Amino acid sequence: MDNQADGSLFQTTADGRSARAILQPYEDIYICPFFEPKSSECRIYMKRPLDCRIYPFALMYNEDGTEIVLGVDTICPFAEAEFETQSFQQYVDYLRAYIETELTTNILADNWALVGPFQETVTIVAVLRKLGRALEQRRQ
Numbered sequence: 610m611d612n613q614a615d616g617s618l619f620q621t622t623a624d625g626r627s628a629r630a631i632l633q634p635y636e637d638i639y640i641c642p643f644f645e646p647k648s649s650e651c652r653i654y655m656k657r658p659l660d661c662r663i664y665p666f667a668l669m670y671n672e673d674g675t676e677i678v679l680g681v682d683t684i685c686p687f688a689e690a691e692f693e694t695q696s697f698q699q700y701v702d703y704l705r706a707y708i709e710t711e712l713t714t715n716i717l718a719d720n721w722a723l724v725g726p727f728q729e730t731v732t733i734v735a736v737l738r739k740l741g742r743a744l745e746q747r748r749q
Contacts, residue, residue, distance in 0.1 A: 618642040627722035630658070659723050666704060668717070668740075669725045671733065677724055677741045679705055680731035692732075705735040718743035 619628035632639035635646055641661070643652045651657055660667070665685035671678050679701070681688045691697040707713060717723055721744055 622722040624722070627720060629722070629725075660725070663704065666701075666734075667725060667728060667731050668708070668723060668737070669731060670727050671736075672727045674727070677737045677744065678733045679708065679735040679737055680728070680733045682728070682731050684730045701734050705737070708737055709739045714740050714743045718747050721747065 618631055618633075620631050621628045630641055630643065633642045640646065641651075643657075644650075645652060651661065665682040665688040667680045667682060669678060669680055670676065681692060681701075683689060683692075688697075708717070717740055724740075724744070
């Protein structure tokens with residue numbers, strides 16, 4: 610596979626404005642179709658989507674779907690090792706503040722499919738109230 614985004618590797622959202630990569634089976638897990646396990650490299654690194662840029666963080670709805678939250682994927686070894694450190698917590702605060710800026714909130718609200726569903730392996734670290742309000746306003 611080359612670096613071009615193959616349309617068969619994506620699932621289009623209901624509104625047709627966005628798409629998500631379809632995870633591919635690899636050994637006993639599922640991985641991104643652009644991740645090369647042998648070299649641990651991403652084939653589209655310079656054009657990777659937001660989810661990849663902020664990993665191990667995730668933008669998602671909470672379990673009951675009432676709030677948009679920022680979470681940390683607990684299956685990421687780095688996140689697991691660093692979660693309690695001051696520098697990691699400072700980055701959580703930085704990322705939350707960046708996401709809640711007016712510009713970023715408006716971009717994300719216009720591209721609501723970037724907010725994913727609840728994931729059981731993700732620990733919620735912040736509620737994104739401004740983003741939640743912006744999405745609610747767009748839907749009215």
